[in-house]
Amino acid sequence: MNWMVALPELVLACFGMVILLVGVLQRGRDTFQLASMLTLGAFLVTILLVIAGARGFGYHGQFVTDAFSLFVNVLVLVGASLAVVGSLDYNEHENLRRFEFPVLVLFATVGMMVMASSTNLMTLYLGLELQSLSIYVLAAFARDQLRSSEAGLKYFVLGALASGLLLYGISLVYGFAGSMQFDQLATALADPAHASPGLIVGIVFIIVGLAFKISAVPFHMWAPDVYEGAPTPVTLLMATAPKVAAMALLVRTMATPFGHLLQQWQQLIVLISIVSMLLGAFGAIGQRNIKRLMAYSSIGHVGYILIGLAAGNTVGVRGVLIYLVTYVFTSAGAFACILAMRRRGTMLEQISDLGGLGRRDPTLALWMTVFMFSMAGIPPFSGFWGKYFIFTAAVQSGLWALAVIGVLTSVVGAYYYIRVIKVMYFDTPEEAFDPRPASLSTLAAATGLFTTLFFVFPAPIVGAANAAARALFG
Amino acid sequence: MNAAGFPVLSLITWLPLLGGLVIMSIRGDEETVAANARWTALWTSLIVLALSLVLWARYDEADPGFQFVESVAWLPDWGITYHMGVDGISVLFVLLSTVLTPICILASWESVKVRVREYMLAFLILETMMVGMFCALDFLVFYMFFEGVLIPMYLIIGVWGGPRRVYAAIKFFLFTLTGSVLMLLALLAMWYQAGTTDITVLLHTTFPQAMQVWLFLAFLASFAVKVPMWPVHTWLPDAHVEAPTAGSVILAGVLLKMGAYGFLRFSLPMLPQASAELAPLMFALSVVAVVYTSFVAFAQTDMKKLIAYSSVAHMGVVTIGIFSANVQGISGALFQMLSHGVVSGALFLCVGVVYDRMHTREIARYGGLADRMPVYAFMFMLFTMASVGLPGTSGFVGEFLVLVGALEVNFWLALFGSLGMIMGAVYMLFLYRRVIFGRITRDDLRAILDMSPREIAVFAPLVVLTFWIGIYPSSFSGFWDATVNAMASQHQAALHAGHADLKLAGVRP
Numbered sequence: 001m002n003w004m005v006a007l008p009e010l011v012l013a014c015f016g017m018v019i020l021l022v023g024v025l026q027r028g029r030d031t032f033q034l035a036s037m038l039t040l041g042a043f044l045v046t047i048l049l050v051i052a053g054a055r056g057f058g059y060h061g062q063f064v065t066d067a068f069s070l071f072v073n074v075l076v077l078v079g080a081s082l083a084v085v086g087s088l089d090y091n092e093h094e095n096l097r098r099f100e101f102p103v104l105v106l107f108a109t110v111g112m113m114v115m116a117s118s119t120n121l122m123t124l125y126l127g128l129e130l131q132s133l134s135i136y137v138l139a140a141f142a143r144d145q146l147r148s149s150e151a152g153l154k155y156f157v158l159g160a161l162a163s164g165l166l167l168y169g170i171s172l173v174y175g176f177a178g179s180m181q182f183d184q185l186a187t188a189l190a191d192p193a194h195a196s197p198g199l200i201v202g203i204v205f206i207i208v209g210l211a212f213k214i215s216a217v218p219f220h221m222w223a224p225d226v227y228e229g230a231p232t233p234v235t236l237l238m239a240t241a242p243k244v245a246a247m248a249l250l251v252r253t254m255a256t257p258f259g260h261l262l263q264q265w266q267q268l269i270v271l272i273s274i275v276s277m278l279l280g281a282f283g284a285i286g287q288r289n290i291k292r293l294m295a296y297s298s299i300g301h302v303g304y305i306l307i308g309l310a311a312g313n314t315v316g317v318r319g320v321l322i323y324l325v326t327y328v329f330t331s332a333g334a335f336a337c338i339l340a341m342r343r344r345g346t347m348l349e350q351i352s353d354l355g356g357l358g359r360r361d362p363t364l365a366l367w368m369t370v371f372m373f374s375m376a377g378i379p380p381f382s383g384f385w386g387k388y389f390i391f392t393a394a395v396q397s398g399l400w401a402l403a404v405i406g407v408l409t410s411v412v413g414a415y416y417y418i419r420v421i422k423v424m425y426f427d428t429p430e431e432a433f434d435p436r437p438a439s440l441s442t443l444a445a446a447t448g449l450f451t452t453l454f455f456v457f458p459a460p461i462v463g464a465a466n467a468a469a470r471a472l473f474g
Numbered sequence: 475m476n477a478a479g480f481p482v483l484s485l486i487t488w489l490p491l492l493g494g495l496v497i498m499s500i501r502g503d504e505e506t507v508a509a510n511a512r513w514t515a516l517w518t519s520l521i522v523l524a525l526s527l528v529l530w531a532r533y534d535e536a537d538p539g540f541q542f543v544e545s546v547a548w549l550p551d552w553g554i555t556y557h558m559g560v561d562g563i564s565v566l567f568v569l570l571s572t573v574l575t576p577i578c579i580l581a582s583w584e585s586v587k588v589r590v591r592e593y594m595l596a597f598l599i600l601e602t603m604m605v606g607m608f609c610a611l612d613f614l615v616f617y618m619f620f621e622g623v624l625i626p627m628y629l630i631i632g633v634w635g636g637p638r639r640v641y642a643a644i645k646f647f648l649f650t651l652t653g654s655v656l657m658l659l660a661l662l663a664m665w666y667q668a669g670t671t672d673i674t675v676l677l678h679t680t681f682p683q684a685m686q687v688w689l690f691l692a693f694l695a696s697f698a699v700k701v702p703m704w705p706v707h708t709w710l711p712d713a714h715v716e717a718p719t720a721g722s723v724i725l726a727g728v729l730l731k732m733g734a735y736g737f738l739r740f741s742l743p744m745l746p747q748a749s750a751e752l753a754p755l756m757f758a759l760s761v762v763a764v765v766y767t768s769f770v771a772f773a774q775t776d777m778k779k780l781i782a783y784s785s786v787a788h789m790g791v792v793t794i795g796i797f798s799a800n801v802q803g804i805s806g807a808l809f810q811m812l813s814h815g816v817v818s819g820a821l822f823l824c825v826g827v828v829y830d831r832m833h834t835r836e837i838a839r840y841g842g843l844a845d846r847m848p849v850y851a852f853m854f855m856l857f858t859m860a861s862v863g864l865p866g867t868s869g870f871v872g873e874f875l876v877l878v879g880a881l882e883v884n885f886w887l888a889l890f891g892s893l894g895m896i897m898g899a900v901y902m903l904f905l906y907r908r909v910i911f912g913r914i915t916r917d918d919l920r921a922i923l924d925m926s927p928r929e930i931a932v933f934a935p936l937v938v939l940t941f942w943i944g945i946y947p948s949s950f951s952g953f954w955d956a957t958v959n960a961m962a963s964q965h966q967a968a969l970h971a972g973h974a975d976l977k978l979a980g981v982r983p
Contacts, residue, residue, distance in 0.1 A: 358589075358592070358633075373625060377655075378621055378625060379618035379622055388614075391658065391659065392662050395659060395662040404656075404659065407655035407656060408655070410655060411648060411651050415648060418644060418647055419644070422643070425629060426633060426639065426643070459548070459550070462551075466551075
């Protein structure tokens with residue numbers, strides 16, 4: 001049994017327990033910052049292990065480390081690190097200084113990494129639940145606040161429902177195909193003509209369960225409320241790493257065991273994609289709260305990402321991965337700006353609070369502008385490249401309806417993104433925000449530079465995404 | 475490397491951005507920052523202008539192909555390169571952009587008082603985008619610059635614009651973006667078909683007839699908004715009215731040319747069959763634009779709006795020229811674009827001069843300015859005549875050639891095209907009479923001052939250019955004659971190949 005392939009996950013989990021012990025043993029002292037730093041260190045070590053680690057199958061083929069999981073794991077770890085950095089200052093101010101916070105992020109990350117590598121429906125479920133349970137707790141982390149508890153509870157109830165649907169789908173697939181192993185499923189389902197209706201229903205349930213996790217329409221209802229209610233660093237986390245992991249999981253599950261049934265599930269993905277893009281675009285227009293706006297925006301982005309999956313080939317998956325990279329950095333940056341919205345010690349969440357930011361804090365306004373233009377897909381920012389490679393897949397696969405609806409909804413989306421810019425630059429100035437902590441300035445600057453300069457040298461990331469997509473389709 | 479011996483196109487493209495970075499790093503109190511930002515922007519744009527004159531001096535007029543070519547691998551595995559170069563139809567627009575930018579910066583020297591640093595930064599970024607777009611020889615590079623223009627222009631209209639600036643800025647942004655994203659799909663389809671986004675390769679790729687029509691419509695969506703053609707021109711009057719003077723100058727002078735340039739660079743040469751097939755549609759839209767917007771212009775009470783509508787009419791003449799697809803038509807379109815860039819820019823500056831003094835653009839608020847502002851009256855007269863197309867000014871050459879080109883296609887087309895010219899004379903002279911002549915009836919106009927030396931300096935190069943194009947046009951057409959001849963004959967060849975159903979069109983001529 002080749003357990004070395006799971007070394008990064010194992011090491012990270014051990015780190016998590018050590019940090020937990022450190023926190024417990026230092027009882028009484030303020031260990032939040034220490035635990036956060038240790039977590040960031042653990043993430044860094046794990047990234048190196050992921051890159052240098054062994055490749056291949058392990059645990060009787062239930063677990064795999066390939067170019068795809070490598071790409072996703074690095075991205076997940078980076079996204080989680082950004083969330084931890086984003087929490088450093090926020091948690092201090094909002095009285096969430098508890099060492100469990102980074103540890104929960106860490107365990108959620110372990111779950112995400114397992115999700116990216118699973119080649120068995122059971123492993124898949126275990127990873128997904130580890131991730132979800134940690135994030136349920138994180139969403140309710142501000143336990144004295146009604147909104148946060150409500151968010152946690154809502155997320156938990158709906159998430160549990162989704163998990164139930166997913167499990168039901170898994171059991172149907174197991175019952176009709178006789179295996180939970182991806183490679184055996186792929187062999188068993190090689191001939192689409194023999195796919196029984198029960199199996200198709202199982203696949204549909206699996207898609208539905210995972211659509212909950214990526215907040216695709218019509219299973220998106222939780223997203224705006226949970227995004228709004230959860231502490232902002234948790235929202236940052238939910239918008240980045242878990243999205244990547246769940247999307248990767250969906251891609252791997254659809255591509256490997258059910259790859260031959262493309263005809264069967266493609267229509268469903270196309271439909272989900274179209275309604276997600278439409279709702280993401282139109283639902284966001286009326287929003288006044290910037291966290292809710294980001295929730296709708298993420299629903300829309302999921303719609304675009306699903307275009308790549310609907311294409312169901314290497315080009316499509318490459319587009320998915322590039323889009324995820326640009327999306328993680330852009331939305332982490334946008335949340336860094338939202339985290340900086342504090343006036344006289346109170347966090348602000350209304351879009352109108354950004355009024356006149358261009359005069360009060362030109363640097364922050366500049367970065368926010370970059371992130372908004374990037375989300376709208378305006379070149380040269382990185383968001384454009386994500387859309388570029390996604391629409392490439394749609395055009396090459398002849399999914400013209402998706403492509404046309406996609407570009408048109410991106411124009412509608414652009415409306416609310418540039419409205420944020422309008423508030424910052426065209427409106428009369430509000431009072432200045434409190435001074436920004438160094439951690440948020442660094443976070444915004446780092447993600448902002450990535451977003452701005454992605455176009456200069458995109459070849460390595462595009463190349464890596466290509467290799468990862470190839471690994472999936474052999 | 476190229477005729478200049480150094481990467482001149484990249485230099486003039488990216489140098490303004492460098493100037494922008496310098497401006498961003500200026501520190502100090504507001505006054506110092508504003509003064510330094512103005513001077514940095516002016517010097518940057520003047521250096522860029524000086525460098526771009528290298529193009530004028532070293533351009534080989536006999537060569538119809540691309541010159542000063544630069545090529546750097548960008549995404550080599552996917553057939554995308556950073557490829558720059560100019561040919562006869564783009565070289566003069568690079569120069570037009572580099573000439574107009576310092577003029578705009580000088581024109582906003584005193585009229586822009588708030589957030590000077592950001593204003594100058596936006597103009598320098600805008601210059602990078604404009605120049606880069608005309609130089610790009612890779613479709614993706616072109617697209618990035620083409621869309622990138624939206625960012626600074628959105629901010630220029632929205633931050634320094636008039637009372638309805640938010641509406642105008644968002645309308646401008648969304649209209650243009652809608653067109654561009656459809657072009658993006660065309661880009662991707664062409665990329666898939668040809669395996670590269672290199673324009674020099676795409677120019678020699680034959681696309682299937684059915685695909686051509688779709689591609690043409692996607693391009694039309696993008697370029698028609700930018701030109702703008704009727705009926706998607708409605709963003710233009712709003713954007714012009716609300717934009718600050720210099721913003722209007724760049725909008726009319728360069729941004730509108732981007733659409734027509736796109737037709738010339740992509741639609742006509744890459745999709746010859748579709749261009750021929752859909753030419754009647756283009757003519758119809760152009761004729762409507764010429765006749766209808768001329769009438770609309772006549773009904774305006776706002777000076778800027780009047781000139782904005784006249785721009786739509788003039789650009790209608792340009793599209794007639796382009797799609798008549800013969801040497802005279804294309805050449806005339808290029809003259810008209812160049813002339814319109816100078817003249818309408820100058821007319822917006824003329825409006826800006828009195829707006830800075832009176833803070834109104836209502837035609838009815840003026841009258842009898844000839845008494846108080848003789849120099850201004852002369853300038854306004856000159857550019858009004860150029861806009862009308864008086865022989866000897868730049869406007870005449872383009873309109874005349876386009877009409878000759880249109881006459882080769884269809885008599886009625888030429889007739890309707892010339893109707894626009896008559897209407898143009900009507901509304902422009904009407905505007906001139908009401909603003910300049912008559913008696914001064916309003917007291918505040920009695921104290922109005924004539925143009926300052928700075929303002930005269932702003933206008934001087936435009937006056938020179940207007941006469942230069944009008945009196946000695948061949949010093950400009952020399953640049954594009956070879957390219958346009960090659961283009962027109964290639965177009966005919968492609969059409970014949972298509973008609974004879976020979977598959978020869980894919981062979982490089």
